[in-house]
Each structure stands twice: as structure tokens, then as C-alpha cells.
Amino acid sequence: MMEHPFLTFSVGSYLLGVPADELIEVNRNLKCTKVPGSPKMIRGILNLRGLLMPAIDIGAYLDIPDAKSESFCIILNVQGNHIALMVDSIGDINTFNPDELVLPPSHLLGQSHEAILGAYRLNEGLLIILDTSAISRNAQNHNGTEPIGFQSLPVLS
């Protein structure tokens, strides 16, 4: 079975990951323009060399209370749509075997459940893999449900 590479990053005390093959670049200090009337999870619009994309505040999206989501922008190309994820810090690119993915607990509801593909067990805790296509979908059509109860997931020690 082929191993998949994932870019890891952290938001608040959580360690998260997205598929590395969707990664375009990681950027700092991109200025973002607020869009009045947009939901809280959308920080605004970013300009990356002429390409406009929504900047998604992962902390707000997953309702992580201690998130700062200000330092780094992870720019992804998800099936042709560009999105930027605002996160706290960037980790390594690690590879995992898809068979080892642990599915999220079924009692997670709404947006959080939708946004999470599953998790990999690491020595230091869980690496939560985000469903980028669901995030991208929600960024475009933000009538999605409100973020609910991410706290029920185990926190990194």
C-alpha cells in the first residue's frame, strides 16, 4: 500500500494535517481583506500573485478556543479551488499508510465531523487529518452548520 504525505501544522493545542499533494505554498504575513457579512470562519480574501482566495480561520472553523491562527497561511489547491488556511505554526511533512487512519468518533456532529477525515496515532498523540474538500466546499457555500464540540477529541499532551 502506498504511503501518503501529509503537511502537519498546529492550531491551539491540536496537531492537524492536510494532504501534502494539495499544498502550493506556506506563506507568512499575507494581508487579508475582511469581507463584511461573511461567516466568522472566513477571515477575508487573500491575494496570492493575482489569485484571490478565501482565508479560512481554522481556529474559528473548528471552534478551537486557544487558537491564534495569525502566523501562517497554508495555501492549497483543492480540486482546482484555491483556499488559504490560517494556522498557528507549521510542522513537518510526514507520510502515513492510509490503512492506519482512525475514523472520527460518530458522536461528533456537524461541521467538525464533516471537516475531519480521521486521525493517525502518533507517539505524542493524535494527528487529525482535515477533509480539505469539505472545508473548501464550506468556504464557498457557508450555509453549513455552526461549529460544534471539537473539545470531545483528545488533546495533545
Add this chain to the structure above:
Amino acid sequence: MENHDDILAEFILEAREIIDQLDVDFVRFEENPNDPSLVGNIFRGLHTLKGSSGFFSLKRFETLSHAGESLLGKIRAGQITLDLAKSSNLLKMNDVLRQIIEHVESHHVEPAGNDQELINSLMGMANPDSQDANSSGQRENIVEAPAHSIDVAESIEPQDLSELEVNNTLGQGVVVPIKVTPDILDKLMNIASEMVLARNRLLPFSQQSTDKLFTSAVRSIDMLTLELQERMMKMRMQPIFHIWAKFPRLVRDVSLECHKKVRLLQEGSETELDRVLLDSIRDPLIHLIRNSIDHSIESPAMRLEKGKSEVADLILRAAHQNGMVIIEVIDDGAGVDYARVRQRAIANGLISSENANTLSQKELINLIFLPGFSTTDKVTNLSGRGVGMDVVKNNIENIGGSIDITSIPNQGTHVKLKIPLTLAILPTLFVQSGGEIFLIPQNRILELVRFTANAPNNGVEDFYGTPTYRLRDRLIPLLFLNEQLNLPQPPPNPKQKLFVAVLNFNGTIFGLVVEAVLNIQDVVIKPLGELLRDLSKFAGATIMGNGDVALILDVDGIARQSGLVERLDRNPIRQEEKYIPVVEEMVSILLFEIPGLYKIALPLDSIDHIVKFDAAQIQKNGNREVVYFNDQLMNLVRLNNYVSGGVKGNDQNALRVPVLICRYRNGLYGLMVKQVTDIIEVPAKLHELATPQKGLSGSIIYKDQVINVLDLEEVLIMHNIQEESGEYPQVIDVYSPH
């Protein structure tokens, strides 16, 4: 096979071009049947088509074009002359050829179909001698025909080649144009504009730097970028000829169908326009041309009766003007039938019959743009379905253009379209609201007005919960941009100037209030597209010179979401106040100020004198203030103590006090005011105040101001009651002394 596909695709492109050109040429040929170069062009074009189609074994295409070629060969050889029936048949053939090509393009095979009838008729025309023969003989003719026409083709071919050779030698330095897909152009365009932005970021560094090598390198980048941008803009432009080329054929067909004679004149076909815009004005233009021929232009008999020439002129004119393209459609027909428009508008329930008679021609023409309006009872396939001018208007306005119709009965109709040069670049007004910068498309702004937010008579009035602004003689509803976008209210500043951008939303004029107007700038529009699609308050975004993103407001979206129109429907703003009937009796009134009230007035003839007294001259007589004037003591009345809205008190500190001297029941009274401002002419009729106000008899609307008219009698009665009782009267409760 792929190779074959490539060649086929090229053939389809070429065939489309030739067929389009043939359309133009056939119509021109019809007008100049003796032009040998025209028939040569047509023949060559058709010959090329036939040859290539044979290569791709498009049998149907080949036989049909062959039949046309045979007929043309005869015409070219001068054996027969072109007439209406022949050219109609040739045009019909061209249409079938186009259908076949379109089908081949989408399905890669020829469509099934039988063109035998058309071929027979073409062949019949090519061999007029055999046309006399009976119908059974026609079949023979057809069998014969190929052999016969091959002769013609062969006899012509050498000539043909020689002409081609001449063309080749002439065009030897000419590079064949390359066909590029619009996608690539758009991407290049995008990169070029990004290049400009990147350069803008670089320039400040170069200005600060002392390194000559660096600054000169930046300078060359600067120049190159500029040129790159200009060239890119040029690349998007195409002459309007590309869509006009189809119009001679259209005019011919429509005028035949309507039994009218029309000559089409095209001026300025080299005028260039963004190709996206070009596409979007094609249908409106077709509609306008059809309208002209079907509605405005009269039948030949009618025209002769009116003393006009039998053939009507239809002029298409295009020109650049002030960064816009002006396209005009002018005919010399009967023009808009105003009486009929009025009648139809009443019949369709668009206006009431009382209103109809007061409408000007301009207003009647505007009715044509209403959805569902049509002046014809009978529905033809050309017009009369009542879908039309409103769609034309919408389409033109969607691309930032405007449409204007003028029409003089029996002299014709003049339609003027104003189209921006390009869609990608939008002139916008940068405004600020809630501390953020937003862009309003410049073409939506009717005017900009500035007012002081907290000044007492700033023109802002409340109308059943809708703030309105009195702009000249009409009230316009206001929307505050920061409220519409849920942006924080700026900290109140008593001297804050606000700006009103006066905008039009489907005929509703409203004002959008912003905090600041920054500048006007052309911006490159980036669609918000999929992302944030639900946010209908924004039309798009742009990247500013510093790389930041700014949002372009969708004026319509904001107006729609604000619920303004519904609110106005429930409580329509009464504009009738603005009408000051001219016949009314006019009076002169004196305008003056008293503490607390800025516009207050008295009829001029109730005032004897206006005198300024020194403050020292004002003396006390008991509790009264008096002044010695004309050898007698005159009571002074501080108006602000008796009039609603006045700031009460006796502490007028001015050194010289203007006093209006009036006579009341044989006594003289001096009315103390703050300042005398003006004498104006107003209608004698007062607007009664809704709730009676103390000391005021009514109000007058003058320009956009409410002027309060003093009730002299009431004020003086109040004054006298006070004088007699030695106290200010309880009932009036205006002022209680300390």
C-alpha cells in the same frame, strides 16, 4: 486519427470564416451585380470549400457547394445574370452549408439531410435553357450537371490560380495570423496586470536607492511592464466589423420578410472594442435593427406617399468618444408612434390614462423599456412579443453601457448605445465606510453630495422611518453603507462630513452614505466567483496598487437586500411638495434667524423698518425691554421666547441687535432677531403645520428648505398677556423667568 482531427478543426474554422464572408459578399453582389471582383471572390471562396470538403469526404457539403459553384460559374462567365431568386437560393445554400459545418464541429459527422430540392433549383438556374424542359427532364439535367460544371470549373481554374499567385506575391511579407484560444489571452492578461502590481511594489525601493545599476534596471522593468500592459490591452480589442459583417444579410432577410426596401450603411466598422463586449452587444444590435425595419421604417408605397425615397436608409455608426464606444442605429422611417405608445401603455396597465397625457416624449420612450411592452398587436417571429427593449436595455446596462432613444415622427429613430471600451477594466470610485475601503462602479453614480451629518438643516429628514435627503426638489431615500454591511459605526464627530453617492436601482433613485470619498481609479476586476458566492452585496474584487484586495460593491445587491424598494412601496415618498405651481400668487418674505431657529420668515409688508440698535440703547421699563425710537418708546419682543424651537433666554450678547419694527393695533413693536438673512419670493399659500406650533402660522418649502412663517398676532398676544399680567402666561408655557 488525431492529426486528422486537427486538420478537420482547422478546416471547420476556415469554413466558418468563408461562409461568413460569403454572406457579406452575396448581399454586396446583389447590390452590385456587375462587379467582377466580387463574383471572383465568391467563386474562389466556394471553390475552396468544395475542395476541402472533398478531402474530408463530406459528401453532402461537397455536392451542395458544387451546385452553387456551377451557378456562380455561369454568372461569372456572364452567361446569366444574378437576380433576387438566384441570390436567395445562394444564400439558402450558404445557410445549409453553415448548418452542416456546425454539425460536423459538434458530432464529427455530416448531418443527414436531403438538399436535392435546393440543388435542383440551383442547377436549374445554372442551366436556364433546360429549365424550359418538362419536369421529367430535370432529372437528366442533374445527372448531366456535374460533368457540365466540371468543365466550367476547369476552365476557370487556371485563371483562379493566377489570381491566387498575384495575391501570394502581394502578401509575401505578410505573416499568417495565429489563432489563439481566448483562455490563453485571459491568462496572459492576468499575468500582465500582476506584473504591473509587482512593479508598483518595486518602484518605492528604487526611489530610495542610490545604486544606479539597480535604479536603471527598475526603470527598464517599469517601461517594459507599461508596454506589455498596453499591448495586452490591444490584443483583447477587435474591430466591430466582426459582428457587423453579419448585418447586411440580416437586413436583407428582414426587409424582404417585412416587404420593405432598406439600404444598410455602415460607418466606423474599424472601431475597436473588447471582444467579450463585442459578443454581448451582438444580440441587442440585431434586435434594434429588426425593430427599426419592422416598426419604424414604412412600406415603400407609404414612403413614396410621404415624399421620401422608396428605399429607406438604415445607418449603423460606431466611433470612439471619451473612452467609450458610441454605437448608433439610425433610420429615416416613421419613428416612434407616441400616440400608440401612450395607448398601449394604458392598455397594458403600465400607466393610468390621466398620467398618460402629461407624459413627455422622453417619458413615453422610457415606457418602451418596461418589460412586457409592445406596440404591435400581431406577434410575428420578428417582433411583437413584448420581450425586447427591456432585455436590450438590461444587456447593455449589464456591460456598463447605456441606451438612449430619440425619435422624431416621420423623420426616424435614433438609438444611441454607449459601451465601455473594455469590461476587464472598470472605472470606480474609492469610498470609505466603517474604516474599510470599498469601490463603487463609476457608471452607477449619478452624483455625489456632501453634507454635514449633525448640522441642524443638513437636508436629512426622516420619512416614516426611512431617512431621506432633500436633493434640490426631490426627496431621495438614504442607505448608510456601514449599516448595510454591519460595519462598526465611526465615533461621532460633530463636524463629520458625510458623502451621499446618488445611485439608481431599477429606476429607484437612492443615496448611499459613506464616510469619505477617496479617489477615482480604473481597476482590473477579479470575479469573486465561486468563493463567497452568497455575498450578493459584492460584485467582485480588485487588487489595489499596494497588493491589497478591495471589494467592489454590487449596487443592485445592496439596494435589493436593504428592502428599500419594499419600504418605499408601503410608504411612497410624496414628491408633490416639489411642485410649486407657477400660477400661485407670490409674496415677498423676509428671512431671518433667531436663537435656535435658522429659517424663519415674516411677510415683508408687515414690517415697517429694519433697524439695528446698539445693545446699550435697550432699556428696561419694568419687566419690559424698550427702546426709544421715532420719539416714542417701543416695546421689544424677543421672538425666541415665544416661538417653538427657539432657544429661550434674554442673553443676547450681540453689540448691535437687528430689530424688525412692525405695527400692531396702532402700537409699534420691535422684534429682536439674531440676523436678517434674505428677502425671497414664495407662493402666498402656506403649508399648514401638521401639529400647531407655538408662534408659527405655517411653513413654506423653498428650494430644499423648510421655512417657518411667524404668526405675528399670536406672538404679540402672548407678549401682551405677559405684559398685562406681569408674568409669562401659564397656558402658553413658553418661558418661565428665574
